[in-house]
Amino acid sequence: MKICVLVKEVPDAAVTKRIDPSTGRMDRSGEKNLNPYDTHAIEAAMQLKEGGELQIDEIVAVTMGPESAVRALHKAVSLGADRSIHLTDPVLAGSDVAATGYALASALGQEEPDLVLLGQQSDDGECYTIGAVVAEHLGMPSLTQVVKMDVTGEAVRCERQAEYGYDTVEVRLPAVISVGDAINEPRYPSLKAIMGAKKKPLQTLAAVDAGIDTSMVGADGSQVRCGEFRAPPQKAAGQIIEDDDTNATVGKIVAWLDERKLI
Amino acid sequence: MADILIYALHHEGTFNKNSLGAITEGARLAAETGGQAHAVVVGQEIPDALAATLGDYGAAKVFKAEGPEGLAQPVVDVMAQVMEENGVQYALFGGGLVGFEAGAGLAARLRAGVTMEVTGVIVEDGKLIAQRPILGDSAISQSRYRDKGIIVGRLNAFEAKTSGGSAEVVAVEAEPSPQAARAVIVSRGEQRGADVDIEGAGTLVAGGRGLGNADGFGLLEELARAFGGNTAVAATRAVVDAGWYPYAGQIGQTGKTVAPKLYLAAGISGAIQHKVGMQSSENIVAINKDANAPIFEFSDLGVVGDLNKIVPKLTEAIAAKRGA
Numbered sequence: 309m310k311i312c313v314l315v316k317e318v319p320d321a322a323v324t325k326r327i328d329p330s331t332g333r334m335d336r337s338g339e340k341n342l343n344p345y346d347t348h349a350i351e352a353a354m355q356l357k358e359g360g361e362l363q364i365d366e367i368v369a370v371t372m373g374p375e376s377a378v379r380a381l382h383k384a385v386s387l388g389a390d391r392s393i394h395l396t397d398p399v400l401a402g403s404d405v406a407a408t409g410y411a412l413a414s415a416l417g418q419e420e421p422d423l424v425l426l427g428q429q430s431d432d433g434e435c436y437t438i439g440a441v442v443a444e445h446l447g448m449p450s451l452t453q454v455v456k457m458d459v460t461g462e463a464v465r466c467e468r469q470a471e472y473g474y475d476t477v478e479v480r481l482p483a484v485i486s487v488g489d490a491i492n493e494p495r496y497p498s499l500k501a502i503m504g505a506k507k508k509p510l511q512t513l514a515a516v517d518a519g520i521d522t523s524m525v526g527a528d529g530s531q532v533r534c535g536e537f538r539a540p541p542q543k544a545a546g547q548i549i550e551d552d553d554t555n556a557t558v559g560k561i562v563a564w565l566d567e568r569k570l571i
Numbered sequence: 572m573a574d575i576l577i578y579a580l581h582h583e584g585t586f587n588k589n590s591l592g593a594i595t596e597g598a599r600l601a602a603e604t605g606g607q608a609h610a611v612v613v614g615q616e617i618p619d620a621l622a623a624t625l626g627d628y629g630a631a632k633v634f635k636a637e638g639p640e641g642l643a644q645p646v647v648d649v650m651a652q653v654m655e656e657n658g659v660q661y662a663l664f665g666g667g668l669v670g671f672e673a674g675a676g677l678a679a680r681l682r683a684g685v686t687m688e689v690t691g692v693i694v695e696d697g698k699l700i701a702q703r704p705i706l707g708d709s710a711i712s713q714s715r716y717r718d719k720g721i722i723v724g725r726l727n728a729f730e731a732k733t734s735g736g737s738a739e740v741v742a743v744e745a746e747p748s749p750q751a752a753r754a755v756i757v758s759r760g761e762q763r764g765a766d767v768d769i770e771g772a773g774t775l776v777a778g779g780r781g782l783g784n785a786d787g788f789g790l791l792e793e794l795a796r797a798f799g800g801n802t803a804v805a806a807t808r809a810v811v812d813a814g815w816y817p818y819a820g821q822i823g824q825t826g827k828t829v830a831p832k833l834y835l836a837a838g839i840s841g842a843i844q845h846k847v848g849m850q851s852s853e854n855i856v857a858i859n860k861d862a863n864a865p866i867f868e869f870s871d872l873g874v875v876g877d878l879n880k881i882v883p884k885l886t887e888a889i890a891a892k893r894g895a
């Protein structure tokens with residue numbers, strides 16, 4: 309069996325995210341990292357492989373993004389993926405969520421995976437939805453925010469929190485599952501794995517190689533245009549206390565609460 | 572003129588409050604374009620009389636289909652069919668997990684544009700434009716759709732209002748897609764852990780992953796006791812999923828929405844999905860060791876420091892103050 313894991317390169321969490329006013333798109337310069345939520349998807353794939361209920365022959369990391377996105381793939385491989393696929397093409401730039409999901413599904417379709425895993429959200433895009441788009445194009449069942457997976461024959465029994473409490477859903481393979489960050493504690497890559505990551509096979513695909521209809525991707529192929537950015541209504545900034553001396557800090561908190569009759 | 576189809580999530584004889592808000596909003600928007608708002612319900616033997624109550628929130632028709640509840644793909648099957656057969660241009664969802672999934676799937680099926688976490692919708696030249704806060708709510712962007720648009724609201728973004736109307740209930744049958752047939756819901760809405768009540772509390776002491784482990788909640792229980800009176804302990808999804816605290820005490824997107832007089836967070840980053848459940852609190856105090864934590868963006872009092880040092884002393888000081 310084959311598991312494909314979707315991974316994405318995102319701005320480092322410590323770096324302030326911003327919109328580039330000249331392009332109206334997110335400024336993606338500066339420090340980048342593998343989307344932390346995707347490390348849980350890779351770990352979930354590794355645990356399925358090591359668990360032995362499914363015969364997993366291969367874990368393939370897949371990303372769509374500019375040249376720099378290979379770093380996310382190297383990281384994914386150092387965490388356990390056997391090889392990786394980099395979908396990259398100028399025509400893909402500016403794709404909206406639906407177009408991105410379509411493009412990723414095209415690349416995934418060629419791999420014929422038994423399971424596609426992805427993270428609960430991208431740290432920058434925050435749409436929580438690529439999985440559902442990908443699943444629709446692949447004609448696979450899907451579930452998001454899964455925090456427990458148990459293999460039961462040809463199906464995976466998944467648990468997740470939805471609107472009314474915990475739901476248990478049995479999903480037949482092949483399927484697309486996005487995992488919540490509570491599903492596991494990702495391992496750290498070994499030094500050897502980090503060093504060896506660049507030697508694992510990495511395939512670069514252009515849009516045509518993935519069989520993508522280019523009229524359906526990029527800014528022109530996207531059905532939604534985002535822009536006209538503006539600042540949200542300003543809320544008065546709160547007061548900040550740096551805790552240098554805890555007794556004094558606590559005194560200030562109590563005084564603040566007392567002033568507002570909250571104690 | 573544009574018609575809008577709104578998904579109404581159903582559970583045990585009632586419709587989700589966020590879905591009702593979306594119907595009210597959809598009816599307002601449709602009227603502004605000169606079109607109509609219709610609702611969709613998918614479930615098992617939902618009585619027509621119950622479905623018709625959606626008219627009170629502004630739905631002209633309610634398209635009712637038999638199907639499993641709690642899964643998105645059956646909803647996509649029904650909504651795609653209704654939208655195509657009736658030439659509906661827009662779909663609207665209240666905040667919620669199934670809505671995110673169904674909205675995304677529908678966008679893929681119909682080749683529509685989709686926007687998540689929408690906090691406002693306006694009409695311009697008969698078209699809908701969705702407004703979405705992005706980048707940790709530091710900016711708002713507007714989405715314009717080329718043709719069909721799918722709008723998924725943020726939790727609590729739209730308020731439900733009754734208007735006294737009643738809806739015509741239309742039964743629809745949609746062939747399940749092969750993918751929908753391959754997921755089965757085994758159980759829905761399981762409550763895990765003790766039954767804590769956070770909705771009635773005047774003061775909430777909330778804990779997150781920064782507590783380090785389940786025992787960390789002991790610190791907060793003591794702090795809550797020091798506050799006394801109507802105080803309860805609440806939590807984030809991260810720690811509920813980890814089994815540190817009961818689900819009934821969770822605030823946020825897939826938990827409770829609260830608005831206490833005082834909300835005090837310890838070791839909580841302030842993710843959007845948590846924020847949507849508590850941002851209406853009257854006074855927000857946060858203790859977090861990371862000065863860049865998003866929660867400081869919407870706190871009235873932010874304390875940058877280690878909760879393990881601060882909380883025990885704060886408990887003592889509050890107990891002493893109240894004892895005095």
Ligand SMILES: Cc1cc2nc3c(=O)[nH]c(=O)nc-3n(C[C@H](O)[C@H](O)[C@H](O)COP(=O)(O)OP(=O)(O)OC[C@H]3O[C@@H](n4cnc5c(N)ncnc54)[C@H](O)[C@@H]3O)c2cc1C
Pocket residue numbers: 428429436453489668778779780781782806807808809810821822823824825826827837838839840841842843844845858859860861864876877878879
């Ligand atoms: C569809 C969807 C639905 C969701 N629904 C919900 C929901 O209903 N409710 C919800 O809460 N979340 C929900 N989430 C998850 C949400 O995105 C966050 O992952 C979650 O809220 C984070 O919880 P946290 O703040 O406890 O953990 P973290 O984000 O890990 O934050 C822990 C914080 O603790 C601080 N910290 C660590 N140690 C200390 C210390 N010693 N002293 C002080 N501070 C410390 C850290 O600096 C950090 O900021 C949802 C996500 C998705 C995608």
Ligand SMILES: Nc1ncnc2c1ncn2[C@@H]1O[C@H](COP(=O)(O)O)[C@@H](O)[C@H]1O
Pocket residue numbers: 314315316343345346349370371372373408412425426427428429430431433434435436437438439
């Ligand atoms: N460009 C991309 N390439 C590969 N995977 C992606 C991409 N964008 C999003 N994903 C995956 O989809 C998940 C959810 O992202 P989002 O829907 O943007 O919140 C992420 O955690 C990734 O696993």
